[in-house]
Amino acid sequence: MIPQNFTYQAPKTLEEALALLADGTAKPLAGGMSLIPLMKLRLAAPERIVDLGRIPGLNYIREEDGKIRIGAMTTHYEIETSPLLRARCPLLATTAAHIGDMQVRNVGTIGGSLAHADPAADYPAALLALEAEVRLVRAGGERTLPIRDFFVDVFTTALEPGEIVREVVVPVEAPGTGTSYQKVAHPASGFAVVGIAARVRRGDGKIALARLGVTGLASKPFRADAAEKRLEGTDGAETDLRAAAAAVTEGVEANSDLYASAEYRAHLARVYAVRGLRSALQAA
């Protein structure tokens, strides 16, 4: 399997890269973990490749003004092992550890994963629960989107032609917040059949904040608003968790494939939502 021929350019600055991508006819190359297999299968056949890998300054994890900024070219391995994230935003690091395998995490990037928008990718669940933001840039402009508005459909994002993911911004967790990522991994591919990111905060003995990001279940990752609302203000007793988890699949059209029927996926989502909420509360 050999990809269709293409030209290759490796810009050294972001400005150069954006200029090369501006007309929307080139594809950016990050880790290549999704793009290269797709090109071999000719499911993608770009005539121009712009490699983002030689641009310094797109790979970082740093704290600024109560937020953590992660450069688009930061690898899953770097996120998984970042002492800053492990201490200050553990949900993202824990989630990264669930992605694929060692070889994939060594090379695959957060920017590539978001842009690829596989409906069974792991990061989206965590980023939704964290209410993250994505900073997008193109030649002559940039914008910042709440992660909710970034995912549009299967393999489809809000990225415009010529636009790339520049960085991802997540909050530093406030004290009293507990998080957990629970994943049913497909036994062969490792992707999420269902993945649930739970984030809860206690205040005055009650659940002051509840966030649930869900991946794998539907055509795009989503936040389970109904479940969140049901949990907030309760004591967080086991019955409260179950009642909330039951709402995770409300109004959702679940995916179905050879491995898991829609009904089974929805069942998994409810069971793993309880587990996620329980373990997030224990960590809070």
Next chain:
Amino acid sequence: MKRSKDPESQAQPKGLSRRGFIRGVGLSGGAVGLLHPEGEAAPAPAVLGPGPVPITLLVNGKPHKLEVEPRVTLLDALRDRLDLTGAKRVCDRGTCGACTVILGGKAVYACSVLAIDAQGKPIQTVEGINAGGRLHPVASAFVNQDALQCGFCTPGFVMAAKAFLDRNPNPTLEQVRKGLGGNLCRCGTYVGIRQAVLEAAKQMRGGARNV
């Protein structure tokens, strides 16, 4: 089945075909000249390819000059051009680990990295791990533990195990299982492989006991 192998086999949302979508994105437009922000004359990075491009790969300590099209993977460059056939081509799409080499100190799937993109970093293949006429501890542990049957997955496993142990010198059995989760063995030799990795870990730590 791996997801990106056949996106269409996964759930189909109404109205939007995954394959159709990807193809649409991939095929858009033809090659055009370079665009520059207005008035700026910055020298654009060279347009390389689609024909053969001279590259240099630093393999097992030695620089190799060769000419490849940008679409040639590191795996094909190693096997077909440099005659280093240790890394195997099996799935050719990042699923099985048989092509694992160590690039810049990290285990990678050589089938999913472009050769042109592998320049500037040291590349280690299974041919380059033995030193001074002695087998690398990982390789000798595979022999001792009889950790292979047909042997086709072995070079990939050896390289993945070496990179894994460089990061985790004292792993538990469960950590080994997870750490080598990217490598498949069609003959099902996993039990022996995991024992071999634990033995190699012990050897490499100077014979200290695993706890």
